[in-house]
Amino acid sequence: MNRSLDYLFGTAVGDRGEDAQGVISLVRQWAEKEVIGNRLDYQRNYAVLFEEKARVLALSMGLQRLALPEDQGGFGWHDPGHVADVAAVLSEVGRADSSTGVLLTMNYALFSILTRFSEGREGLVEAMTASYLDDGLKITSCVLPGPGSAGRETPLYKGRSIPALVESRDSGSTLSGANIRPFAAGLRADLFLAVCADEKGRPCIALVPGDKPGIERGREVLTTGLNALANADISFVETEITRESLIQEPEAVPMLFTLLNLFLGGVSLGAGMNFFEILGDWSDSRVIRGSTPLKENPLCASVLAGVAEDIACSRLLLEDLARLVSPSPRAWSLDTEGLYTYAVMIGARIQKGIMRAINRGMELMGSAGYAKEWHAEKHWRDVKTIQSLLCGVGAAAPVKMDTARFFYDCKEI
Amino acid sequence: MDHFDEFSRPLEYLSPLDKHLRTVLRTYIEQEIMPLRRRYDEDWKEHTLIEPAFDKIMGELGLQKALFPQEYGGWGLAGSDYIFRFAYQLCEELGRADTGMAVALAVTFWPLLVIHLEPYVNERLIAEFAPMFCSTNKAVFAANAMTEPQGGSDIENMGLLKGRTIRTTARQEGDQWVINGHKLWPTNSGGTARLFGVPCTTRPGSADIDDFAFIYVPADAKGVTQGGPYEKAGMAADKNGDIWFDDVRVPAWYRAHGPGRDAGAFYQLISFGQVASTAFLTGAMMNMYERLYEFVSTRTYRNRPLKENEAVAGVIGRIAGDIDICRILGHEAAMMGDRRNKPYGLPLVSEELVGKIRNIKDFVSDRAVENLGKAMDVLGCYGPDRDWDIEKHWRDIKIIQLWMGGKQLCQMESARYFFNCETL
Numbered sequence A: 001m002n003r004s005l006d007y008l009f010g011t012a013v014g015d016r017g018e019d020a021q022g023v024i025s026l027v028r029q030w031a032e033k034e035v036i037g038n039r040l041d042y043q044r045n046y047a048v049l050f051e052e053k054a055r056v057l058a059l060s061m062g063l064q065r066l067a068l069p070e071d072q073g074g075f076g077w078h079d080p081g082h083v084a085d086v087a088a089v090l091s092e093v094g095r096a097d098s099s100t101g102v103l104l105t106m107n108y109a110l111f112s113i114l115t116r117f118s119e120g121r122e123g124l125v126e127a128m129t130a131s132y133l134d135d136g137l138k139i140t141s142c143v144l145p146g147p148g149s150a151g152r153e154t155p156l157y158k159g160r161s162i163p164a165l166v167e168s169r170d171s172g173s174t175l176s177g178a179n180i181r182p183f184a185a186g187l188r189a190d191l192f193l194a195v196c197a198d199e200k201g202r203p204c205i206a207l208v209p210g211d212k213p214g215i216e217r218g219r220e221v222l223t224t225g226l227n228a229l230a231n232a233d234i235s236f237v238e239t240e241i242t243r244e245s246l247i248q249e250p251e252a253v254p255m256l257f258t259l260l261n262l263f264l265g266g267v268s269l270g271a272g273m274n275f276f277e278i279l280g281d282w283s284d285s286r287v288i289r290g291s292t293p294l295k296e297n298p299l300c301a302s303v304l305a306g307v308a309e310d311i312a313c314s315r316l317l318l319e320d321l322a323r324l325v326s327p328s329p330r331a332w333s334l335d336t337e338g339l340y341t342y343a344v345m346i347g348a349r350i351q352k353g354i355m356r357a358i359n360r361g362m363e364l365m366g367s368a369g370y371a372k373e374w375h376a377e378k379h380w381r382d383v384k385t386i387q388s389l390l391c392g393v394g395a396a397a398p399v400k401m402d403t404a405r406f407f408y409d410c411k412e413i
Numbered sequence B: 001m002d003h004f005d006e007f008s009r010p011l012e013y014l015s016p017l018d019k020h021l022r023t024v025l026r027t028y029i030e031q032e033i034m035p036l037r038r039r040y041d042e043d044w045k046e047h048t049l050i051e052p053a054f055d056k057i058m059g060e061l062g063l064q065k066a067l068f069p070q071e072y073g074g075w076g077l078a079g080s081d082y083i084f085r086f087a088y089q090l091c092e093e094l095g096r097a098d099t100g101m102a103v104a105l106a107v108t109f110w111p112l113l114v115i116h117l118e119p120y121v122n123e124r125l126i127a128e129f130a131p132m133f134c135s136t137n138k139a140v141f142a143a144n145a146m147t148e149p150q151g152g153s154d155i156e157n158m159g160l161l162k163g164r165t166i167r168t169t170a171r172q173e174g175d176q177w178v179i180n181g182h183k184l185w186p187t188n189s190g191g192t193a194r195l196f197g198v199p200c201t202t203r204p205g206s207a208d209i210d211d212f213a214f215i216y217v218p219a220d221a222k223g224v225t226q227g228g229p230y231e232k233a234g235m236a237a238d239k240n241g242d243i244w245f246d247d248v249r250v251p252a253w254y255r256a257h258g259p260g261r262d263a264g265a266f267y268q269l270i271s272f273g274q275v276a277s278t279a280f281l282t283g284a285m286m287n288m289y290e291r292l293y294e295f296v297s298t299r300t301y302r303n304r305p306l307k308e309n310e311a312v313a314g315v316i317g318r319i320a321g322d323i324d325i326c327r328i329l330g331h332e333a334a335m336m337g338d339r340r341n342k343p344y345g346l347p348l349v350s351e352e353l354v355g356k357i358r359n360i361k362d363f364v365s366d367r368a369v370e371n372l373g374k375a376m377d378v379l380g381c382y383g384p385d386r387d388w389d390i391e392k393h394w395r396d397i398k399i400i401q402l403w404m405g406g407k408q409l410c411q412m413e414s415a416r417y418f419f420n421c422e423t424l
């Protein structure tokens, strides 16, 4: 590849502040020097690379502080004005490694929500910030509403079952729910950001430190991708939570979904862009029919075109979504519900687009696309994992229902 | 529908072995493969878990003998008029459990078919290799070493390139062939196979099919070096690696049939590989259906089973419908192969048969890739979970879409036949 990704996938760089540009180029250097160039050395044990390099990025380079409040030593990128920058940074991270991207996504989503609903929770914000400022890599695990079990009625968040329930006690509340599958990273999470239902069945968010008594973790689940973020089912057994760590504001859960769709769109886009580079290298050098460069064969070229189109369109969609989420006088205003709908709709579209790009691009790589050595297959597995986790049970049916509900005012779906 | 067996297949196409084979295979598969298959991925290099299962199925049950004539201790199926349908059923049943195992077994048949299938039968070589496979209870594998570093598709693109791009050379010296070259990716390489079938050229750069040679090379012949298995996205039960042939000498009669006829016998293989590939896919999809059935019946959206939600039903209905159609197509492809000797059939080397069978394989591959991806999405956060098996099939079968010359070659061969293209 002799042309830069920025040139090929034009972006509204003009809107980006100097700070953001600086962070992005720093992360790009990390991606290229620390990860992309070293992948073969770690082929056998990618988890080791992940641990080491994620630490460098999050701690030595300070990305763990990115969304922490400025007055406590963070960079202050937790506010909506920075979501586009965060998504762009996560794309750079995803280009190197999706797991690291997902890890940071969870942390950024946590602090975006915590600071947005900080009123009356100043102590909690301060304590959490302090803990994420210290020198350990912090793992946040999201528990989202998802499939329920037949015969067991649960409160719902837009049709999705809410797996954990909160019960009030004098001193605070308790959280209960058995065998819940977190989004990722449940096995070693330092903190669970769990969507749960209060006694009236209303969706809310509980922030539960991972070392609280009353949290049981199952065995490690083997997964298609994102394996570095070891996951496990968890059970909350009357786990105590303080009053402040229960976020009952109605906008909290839609906001969590909005941010996850935006940020994970960034991560998958980054993975897709690196796949594009890998495919580009392949198509530059591979020859078919004895002497025709693969990319000069019209059929192969049309597949290559499809790959580029999916990635380019996904990037534009991501930037538009980021613009919608950022408060801007120029954007048309959507309420929480509208924003949520656009986020899940566009988020699903981005995941689908990137997945299709990788799936089709692999066709052209023959066995090389299937070999771990080329790394194409890792992006394929990681993005598929993000897509399945994010878009919900029923092949994005919940997203379709959300969309129909918003646009057509459906009441029953 | 009560059982995955009810996916359609033309009942009049079933081989006489159908019922017996199904009963026996399922018992073996349930006992030997199903309980362990979720651990196969970690066993990709050593095959500690995988090998005993192969020993049972190929050695003890004796499937590795199936092609050889009965007088050599085989089952004589290569001479039957249902070999394609037998292979379809075998590959489908095994594919339901593990497509990697299915391909390792089917590819063992592959190079052996070159000397077994009328009109290309070589009695002397059959007698030579029969003991290797028929006189043991341990699994014995063969490999068909076509792909080379510069590309696999061109070598399989016999219709157009006629072996012109093959770089592995065979030179006759007295009563021996001397083979030099580098192959990679064959199923059952990486140290597994005892016998290789090696497509090579007797005159590099020649597009004359007389210069195409298919020569058998025992894996322990002097000058054969094998690399370890590659690590892949899936298909752990199949080992793939590099094979180097460095002045390897084999008897001259190890060439399958001689000038011109080697190319014909080799070309017959392509359709067999495509039919088997289709069977792996329908098997994998049928198992996906079983697992999906359980998921959508027991997990809910809006507190109702997923399958009772119209939006989800729309998706899973299409998935099952596709399996049904693909299975009919797969059996049709197998039957096309088995009709080869009938007056109304087509020879295996006819462009029509090759184009139509490649087309079916390409179609079914696309349906399988899409539907397994969709099924993972139906499972949502459980989609990527190994315990639900669907993700394993999703990883494993992607390569079925890509191997044997790639998807685009399938498209070209279809176009070549259906539109009489002359330069593709």
Ligand SMILES: Cc1cc2nc3c(=O)[nH]c(=O)nc-3n(C[C@H](O)[C@H](O)[C@H](O)COP(=O)(O)OP(=O)(O)OC[C@H]3O[C@@H](n4cnc5c(N)ncnc54)[C@H](O)[C@@H]3O)c2cc1C
Residues within 6 Å of the ligand: A286, A287, A288, A289, A294, A297, A299, A300, A363, A364, A365, A366, A367, A368, A370, B107, B143, B144, B145, B146, B147, B148, B149, B150, B151, B152, B153, B154, B156, B157, B184, B185, B186, B187, B188, B235, B238, B240, B399, B402, B403, B404, B405, B406, B407, B408, B409, B412, B424
């Ligand atoms: C699990 C596994 C098992 C395998 N088993 C075997 C085996 O048993 N024996 C064996 O020999 N190999 C085997 N292979 C290798 C496999 O068959 C080849 O990788 C495959 O044929 C594609 O070849 P390639 O990877 O060299 O890609 P290339 O041949 O370089 O093809 C690259 C791309 O170009 C496209 N293309 C090629 N020709 C044309 C054309 N004329 N027009 C338009 N597009 C074209 C292809 O479709 C593909 O998309 C196996 C591979 C795997 C992963």
Ligand SMILES: Cc1cc2nc3c(=O)[nH]c(=O)nc-3n(C[C@H](O)[C@H](O)[C@H](O)COP(=O)(O)OP(=O)(O)OC[C@H]3O[C@@H](n4cnc5c(N)ncnc54)[C@H](O)[C@@H]3O)c2cc1C
Residues within 6 Å of the ligand: B310, B314
């Ligand atoms: C050119 C034309 C010619 C026609 N000719 C005739 C004719 O000769 N005779 C005649 O009787 N009618 C005729 N029709 C009408 C046509 O058959 C109906 O419009 C059609 O059957 C759709 O029925 P509907 O409008 O009640 O919509 P519905 O059946 O209510 O469908 C509306 C939407 O809901 C979806 N849907 C429907 N049922 C389900 C379900 N169970 N689960 C999930 N989704 C579902 C559909 O896919 C569609 O998207 C004609 C229509 C056209 C456009």
